[in-house]
Amino acid sequence: MVVRYDTRDEVAVVTMNRPEYRNAQNSAMTYALDEAFYRAAADDAVKVVVLAGAGDHFSAGHDIGTPGRDVDTSFDRRAGLWWDHVGKEGVDSRFARESEVYLGMCRRWRELPKPVIAMVQGACVAGGLMLAWCCDLIVAADDAFFADPVVRMGIPGVEYFAHPWVMGPRFAKEFLFTGDRVPAARARELGMVNHVVPRADLETETFALAARIARMPRLGLALTKKAVNQAEDLMGLRAGMDSVFGLHHAAHAHNAEVGADSLAGMTARSMKSKA
Ligand code: ZN
Numbered sequence: 386m387v388v389r390y391d392t393r394d395e396v397a398v399v400t401m402n403r404p405e406y407r408n409a410q411n412s413a414m415t416y417a418l419d420e421a422f423y424r425a426a427a428d429d430a431v432k433v434v435v436l437a438g439a440g441d442h443f444s445a446g447h448d449i450g451t452p453g454r455d456v457d458t459s460f461d462r463r464a465g466l467w468w469d470h471v472g473k474e475g476v477d478s479r480f481a482r483e484s485e486v487y488l489g490m491c492r493r494w495r496e497l498p499k500p501v502i503a504m505v506q507g508a509c510v511a512g513g514l515m516l517a518w519c520c521d522l523i524v525a526a527d528d529a530f531f532a533d534p535v536v537r538m539g540i541p542g543v544e545y546f547a548h549p550w551v552m553g554p555r556f557a558k559e560f561l562f563t564g565d566r567v568p569a570a571r572a573r574e575l576g577m578v579n580h581v582v583p584r585a586d587l588e589t590e591t592f593a594l595a596a597r598i599a600r601m602p603r604l605g606l607a608l609t610k611k612a613v614n615q616a617e618d619l620m621g622l623r624a625g626m627d628s629v630f631g632l633h634h635a636a637h638a639h640n641a642e643v644g645a646d647s648l649a650g651m652t653a654r655s656m657k658s659k660a
Pocket of ligand 1: 483
């Protein structure tokens with residue numbers, strides 16, 4: 386099972402479960418996450434959701450090279466009405482796929498009407514950031530680190546372009562220009578992370594916070610979440626992301642036009658070796 390679903394009292398725990406690939410997200414995982422979030426949203430006994438990653442790392446990002454990579458597989462689309470990407474070419478395929486499994490899914494999950502806490506240890510890189518950022522709170526272990534190295538592919542950041550809103554525009558530029566790893570403590574200084582706790586205490590601290598939040602009334606939490614999300618959208622998050630999604634696809638198309646593929650021929654390994 387690529388995603389596990391458990392409940393602990395009033396808290397649903399959604400766990401990405403590909404630890405052998407540092408929880409690289411293939412589409413099978415994306416749709417399993419969607420299923421799990423849908424279940425947590427619908428279950429009246431669940432007040433708060435925790436998103437976790439099995440093993441030593443939260444998520445190394447989108448799957449760009451494991452044996453379970455499934456970019457050419459069709460799934461029942463959930464995030465929008467755009468057509469299936471399979472059997473199409475170029476932008477016709479790429480825009481459809483990324484609208485659904487990347488931008489669309491993350492936006493859908495951000496709207497889950499219950500508080501969601503990302504519990505982050507180890508790597509939270511590129512596509513991993515998208516999952517942590519669409520959660521409401523982030524509790525990080527002291528060994529967690531954050532990075533978006535996709536500028537190495539000539540691409541201006543991951544599809545869910547929340548960078549300037551979650552860390553401020555000036556640091557967002559440094560984060561993207563360098564692709565450097567930002568340690569948990571620095572991420573907290575920047576306001577991107579709520580709490581940093583010792584690795585050994587990560588679960589205890591996260592579930593203690595979830596339990597405190599779970600004492601609030603369900604509707605109060607849902608309306609409060611929506612209120613802050615609406616404010617964030619009024620600060621330009623949603624419109625900004627839409628405009629950058631176009632630049633992101635210009636970059637993919639440029640790569641495909643002048644080079645080997647839309648990722649500038651980069652693999653997980655070459656991305657790492659260029660760090
Ligand atoms: Zn992309």
